[in-house]
Amino acid sequence: MSRGKFLALASSCILFVRSAIGVTVYGQGPLGATRTIQPDASWTGLPAYDPTTLTPPVVSPLPTPYFLQLTSDVNAVGGVSIPIKGSFYGFSIEVSVVDQILGKNSSFIQVPFLNLMATLASRGGEVHIRVGGNTQDYTTLVDHLDKGNIIQKQSQNTSNPTDTPALLFTRDLLYMMNNISNFVPVKWYLGIPLNDTTNLRLQIVTEGERILGNNIIGFQVGNEPDLYVRHQHRPTGYGPQDYFNEFQMVVNALAAINSVTDKNNLIGPSMASADWQPSDVWNTGFQTAFGQHLKILSVERYPNDNCAAIYPALGPAKDPQTEFPNYLNHGNIQSLTSQYTASTLLAQSVGKPFHMFETNTASCGGFKGISNSFGAALWATDYGFQMAHSNFSEALLHVGGQHVYYNPFISPPTTQTGYHQWTVGAVFYASLILAEAFGKSGTSRIIDLAANNGNVYTPAYAIWQNGVLSKLALFNYVSDPSDAAVNNVTFAIGGGQTGQPAGTPTTVKVKYLLSQNTASRNITWANQTFGQLFESDGRLMNNLHIDTVTCNNDNTCIVRVPAPGFALVFITDDPTNLGGGDPIQTYTTTAYPKIFNTATVDPSQLATSNGHSGKDRVNLGSTSYGSRSGAIGLRDGMREVLSVIISCAVGWFVIRGV
Structure with a gap:
């Protein structure tokens, strides 16, 4: 074999190992240094680290001064907005990935997360975080889990076509959240499970209130109920009036629990605006019937979806390059938020804030090359300002784990925590900018x-x-x-x-x-x-x-x-935010998790929001010890990596004539 062929073989071996392990393909360099990442259509690593780069759309004619x-x-x-707080952009964290984002338990909190939240709080005053998502409707509080886990997948058939996992969690999750609030001014939203209204599980309220106290903002009643039929969580015909009736069941059940001191901090209807429109719920009288108990009116909405990339039955997958210009157009953002003008007016008429309870660039994980680009940072900044202008009081950017492209921030895969730090996504810059723009006074109008x-x-x-x-x-x-x-x-x-x-x-x-x-x-x-x-x-x-x-x-x-x-x-000096916020307390650590994941939740189930998971997404590895997805799992994948290394070594000896 010629030297050129050998070098090509060696190069292929190295690239395969790098891609499979997902460790060194990005290279190393000074922090913050500029590096070029080229498109890679063959990328088979985790989507959170996909290096694919698109071509910037061309605009013609060019705008004038x-x-x-x-x-x-x-x-x-x-036409100015209602007063807006610097905490406008918060975060929605899928319950199933809290041990990746918040910490392993109440004694092991993720330091980069604390630093990110402190950076925002120094500018906007505090940060609001929802622990919820698809998985919240199937969560159950238990006293203990093996190996000190705070969450664990439950072996239960949820009749969910997307296989969203049912979860067990312990009180230590709540203690961990409260400990975070003791470090930085973070306040929380939690979700009341609504999969079984004949046996409501309200321990999340009783224990959440007891442990988190004033750090609790409110409790969401059900997640995206307008998608319940589509996801086989309710029988055909389930509609807005049925959700109204179930909300009433929760109100009645909480009224009978003496230990719950605040029975008026509920959040709903949190529809995805897919199979129902907000007016369908308002027409039931929801907002007036539950006015005493409702703290916040909420919706959830993504401007686009990448679902066909996961579920071929939905049709041909969307091309990210074709979709990219849609994120660089202010008119599209105006069109999206204008659909809620009547709802924000209604919320004001009944004295309730109106929240976008979950959003990001696209459901089903976002788009490669878009969701983690500078264009997404501009889009999320514009989208946040436009929602505030449209009288939303708050919006939450979703964090979905290793199998999505749109994360505002994400920890490295568990096997890489000893030598890799976190990745901060493009849309996080939007939360930073809005915190600075609106500040701590609570009087900003836009x-x-x-x-x-x-x-x-x-x-x-x-x-x-x-x-x-x-x-x-x-x-x-x-x-x-x-x-x-x-x-x-x-x-x-x-x-x-x-x-x-x-x-x-x-x-x-x-x-x-x-x-x-x-x-x-x-x-x-x-x-x-x-x-x-x-x-x-x-x-x-x-x-x-x-x-x-x-x-x-x-x-x-x-x-x-x-x-x-x-x-x-x-225009005017802002001593708080002009210089980047008040001096903030930051944290360092010398502690790292074990090389194997301590949680048993399969991240391939956690890819997306709006009722979709990553189960059918191909070529994705798993970070759960012992699990395996459609791609090379981290444990079993190492066997294939070693096999390739051995093959390369054999090839070397053959080439050398040994």
């Missing part, structure tokens, strides 16, 4: 400025804090390396024809969210980053850089918005 006339007094502006004659590639928002214009949020969705699409935005406060005194400051501060193009993974916020794959301990890296723009003498100011990019313009 534009002018914004603003007023400092919020009372002179029509409006979509319909900028640039409504150009869908250059949206802009204005934010008032304590009644005074505080910030501008300026987007540019266009990728253009020639700088021809850089957008110069001119604004003026007062003066001109406004009848108000000129109020443009002499200088403004600007923080930029930047990357090379919308498909890139290299993301920085004011020059700081959480790094790329396996690089984060939950703390921002690199020096903070804030631009100072000197305004003109004619009451105007010009801010440059790169292509692509986002600019948060500080």
Whole structure:
């Protein structure tokens, strides 16, 4: 065999081992360093670390510069939102992956998670987290699990076509959550199981209230009930009135439990807006009948789905490259949120906040190359601002585990925790930006400025804090390396024809969210980053850089918005967030989990939300010890890896003529 053929064989062996183990394919380098990740259609590793990179969509014609006339007094502006808190973007964590995200137990809390939450809380005041999802309807509290586990898959047929696992959990899960709240200001949502209304399991309420106390915000009653029939959780014909009746059962059951002190912190209807519309539930009188007991009105909604990639019966799978432009278009976000205008108005009329209780880039795990791209960071930032403008009070970005593309953050596979750190996803930057933009006062109000004659590639928002214009949020969705699409935005406060005194400051501060193009993974916020794959301990890296723009003498100011990019313009000094938040307590650790997973939940069951799992997703390994999915499982896969290594070694000796 020629030397060239041998090198090709050796290269193939190395690449196979790297891909199968999923350890070194990404390379190593300085934290936060720029690295190019090329498309890899043959990727068979975990989706959370898929290196596929798409081609940035082309925009034509390019947007032109534009002018914004603003007023400092919020009372002179029509159409502004209700007051919004800095905790607007929280997180929804699937129950089945809590031991990957929060910690192994109440004594072993994930330090990167604490650091990430502290980073947000220093800017927005606190963080709200839901532990729930598909798996919450089939959870059962038990006194003890083997090996000190806090969760464990139950061998029960849930009649779920997506095989969402039924789960056992212990009180130690709740103690772990409370311990987290003792470190950082995190408050929690929990879900009441609703799979068996003849035998309601309300221990999650009694024990949750007892252990978490004031750290509990509320309890969700059922998850996506409009999908119950589709998932064979209810008989055909189950509808909004049936959910109304079941909600009443929960209310009645809680009323009979003397140990429950707060019986009025329930959340619903949490529909996916798939088989029912919100109005279908409101027409039952739900919001008025349960007004005393309802704390929050909620929905769940993803803008898209990638379900056909898992379930071929649904039709041809969607092409991520074709879907990519849909995430770089402000009009699509406006269209999505406008579907809830009547619902947010209704919520205000009955004095209830309206929450997006679960969302992300796409259900069924998101899209490779989209959900973890800079484009997703821009999209999630715009989507959050638009929901706030549309009078949502809060939205929760879903965390689904190792088998999804859209995670805001994720720990490394358990077998790699000794040498890999966490991966912070693109959409987490959106939560960071919104926390800074809205701040801790709880008085921020926002409006979509319909900028640039409504150009869908250059949206802009204005934010008032304590009644005074505080910030501008300026987007540019266009990728253009020639700088021809850089957008110069001119604004003026007062003066001109406004009848108000000129109020443009002499200088403004600007923080930029930047990357090379919308498909890139290299993301920085004011020059700081959480790094790329396996690089984060939950703390921002690199020096903070804030631009100072000197305004003109004619009451105007010009801010440059790169292509692509986002600019948060500080009209007034915000000592809390301009410098990146108050000094935060961060944490370090020298403790690592054992090499084998201590939980027994199969991550292949946990891939998605909105009633879908990853059971049928092909070529996916499992991080559960002893389990195996459609791809090479970590334990059995090592046998194949060793087999390949041996084969390569044999090939070497054959080549050498030994």
